[in-house]
Amino acid sequence: MQETKVIDSIQSRTVQAETLDAIQSGDSYRHIILEYLTKQGVSENTAEYLNMFGLLLILLIAMFLLYFVIRKILVKAFSQFASASKTNFDDLLVTNKVPRNIAHIIPLLVAMEFTPIIFKDFPNFDGVIEKGLQVFAIVLTLWIVRSFLNTLKDYFKTLPRLKDKPIDSYIQVFMIFAWVAGFMSAIAIITDTPFIKFLTALGAASAVIILVFKDTILGFVASIQVSINDMVRIGDWITFEKYGADGDVTEINLATVKVQNFDKTITTIPTYALISDSFKNWRGMVNSDGRRIKRSISIKLDSVHYLTKEQLETLSGIQIINPYLKQRQADIDTYNSEYNIDKTMLLNGRNLTNLGVFRKYAQTYIEKHSAINKEMTIMVRQLAPTAQGIPIEIYAFSNDKRWANYEYIMADIFDHLIAALPYFNLELFELPSGSSFTLKP
Structure with missing residues (x-):
């Protein structure tokens, strides 16, 4: 009699453990639709596909609702904080959609958590979806970085001591590095190549990369020299006869310098031309007494x-x-x-x-x-x-x-x-x- 009780106790604990494992692995709810369709006489293969699509639809709806709620909360919180704050930095965060982009993070994490459960019976799909979510995570990171950098750019332009600095050039340089790193990471994920090995292989193609990004590299060097040597500032009146420019500098970025001529036309000058060619800057006259x-x-x-x-x-x-x-x-x-x-x-x-x-x-x-x-x-x-x-x-x-x-x-x-x-x-x-x-x- 006692032996029977011991056996029943062991079996009960085993069932509880299996139930707990099933719950933890998602089996308790992963097969709800499958079991229902099977009882309705649907073939097992078809039921598995319908079960997968059903769970995927539920996940997408849950993600959308979660994103909608989180976005509303974040935007409202940021807006209230911005209205109470004296600085305009938080206002610019809202304007550049930083809270909206951040609101994607939690739905993405939820998707990465439940996708393996949904596609457990379809390992081929599971691998593709996981890679797709990882690539999307990289893209989302780039969106957030870009929004934040645009916020910094707009904020720095409101500071009197930085109004005449080529802020656009610096922001573009950071964004180029971010996009290159993101692109390489995405390629490494898609090809199942370790990131370090991918960088090593990329080093062999450095000559081609330098040739492709020649103008960008020259513009970057020119932007640094222009800033360090204080050759041109935004708002300076310059005359560049080679390009027919005679007016005020309105923008300095990585590739070009925009000059609004006195006839209100816009002349675009390559940034590198500022250090390779001769031009006249009238700032000295403007700052002088006559x-x-x-x-x-x-x-x-x-x-x-x-x-x-x-x-x-x-x-x-x-x-x-x-x-x-x-x-x-x-x-x-x-x-x-x-x-x-x-x-x-x-x-x-x-x-x-x-x-x-x-x-x-x-x-x-x-x-x-x-x-x-x-x-x-x-x-x-x-x-x-x-x-x-x-x-x-x-x-x-x-x-x-x-x-x-x-x-x-x-x-x-x-x-x-x-x-x-x-x-x-x-x-x-x-x-x-x-x-x-x-x-x-």
Whole structure:
């Protein structure tokens, strides 16, 4: 009697253990549909396939509902936290869909946990599905990384000290490394190759890889050099004649630099061109205290002559150079008297010329001009004579650096100087036109 009880006890424990194993392995619910279909007279083979598709459908529905609930919770939590937070970083996380991408993680883990149970009777399908889920896990990781990096990019662009830095280039470099690593990992999973062996085999093809990614590598090197050497910043005004660019830099990324020209067109320049070719960056002018005026007017050679006493008396009526003429003429008269110079001919001794007096007038006029920066170089100089006359160059800096105002200031100065030439008996050089050959009655 006691032996029978012992045997029954052992059998009961065995059944409990088998039941527990069945529950743990999923058999307790994996065959629910199978058993029902078998009882309904469906063939065993067909019942197994229908059982698999049924469980797969249940899993997909459960995953969708789980994703939907988790996404709602995460998005709502992030949105509430963002509205209460002072920084805009969390707002950008929501904008770049970081919570939505993170919400895929738990459904994916559930799928990876229950897929082996669903496809236990179909090992061929099980291997393919598991590899597919692992590849999807890599893709999901890349999505999350990309969303987070885009968030960092948008956040860094809001910081004043980083607004002019090529943030896009750095983010693109990280994304390229992430995509390459993800692609290699996916290939290693699909081919059942250990990742280390896959990298070793890939090293043999490095020459081909370098050739394929040549532009990317050059752009990456150029971005680093541009940033380290502070050659170009976002917002800089640059002139790149080779590419027809003349405007403000709006974007610097790994492959290209975008310049919005002053006619509102967009010019795209290869990033590597910034270190391989010559271009002009106007940042120094923008950061300085003035914008340079450097323009000349050409005087006809045959209009230049010595000034007589009568002409000097006439020019003395010009107020801004009256003190100069008096002092200068007194010095000349003293010199000529001291050395007994014969002034019956103007060429003898020292004399004033109408061009020299005009240069002094132009210098004084610009020095007194309200729109000219008096702390920077102011110069009126005579350049070498050419076939178009004697160039008189104005070299100064305007206080206002805005383009329209700068052009107005420069035009105002030259309008005045050109109109002043006849008072000094000087003529502006110009090529003859049709009216120059017309006979006057």
